[in-house]
Amino acid sequence: MRANQTFIAGHGDSLGEGLTAIEAPTLMLYSENDLVFAPESVRRTAELIEADGTDVTLETLEGNRGHLDGVVSIDQASDTLRAFLQ
Structure with missing residues (x-):
């Protein structure tokens, strides 16, 4: 799944x-200079996905x-x- 700023996880929930x-292993690639997806928001998103033990790989x-x-x-x-992907 590719990130999209119009997608809201939970479809109306918080x-x-x-x-x-989210239960699927998640890969998040980001740039510290990204003005569309702010780095602090990307890192916070990863933290929220990981909160229940889901595996998240975060790479800059x-x-x-x-x-x-x-x-x-x-x-x-x-x-x-x-x-x-393997």
Whole structure:
């Protein structure tokens, strides 16, 4: 599943309840310079998903292109992506 700023976990429930209901292992890639998905929000989202023991892998993409680092710097996470999908 790809993140989308219009998606609300829980479909009307609280965001925290929706995120803690996630049971599938989750991979989150983000950039510290992202202005669309603020890094502190990404980390907090990971914490909420992990709260009930769900496995979350959080990896930072390095770069200076903000949100676009998720596209142009994705090769940095190739090993992590490969391992996650296996």
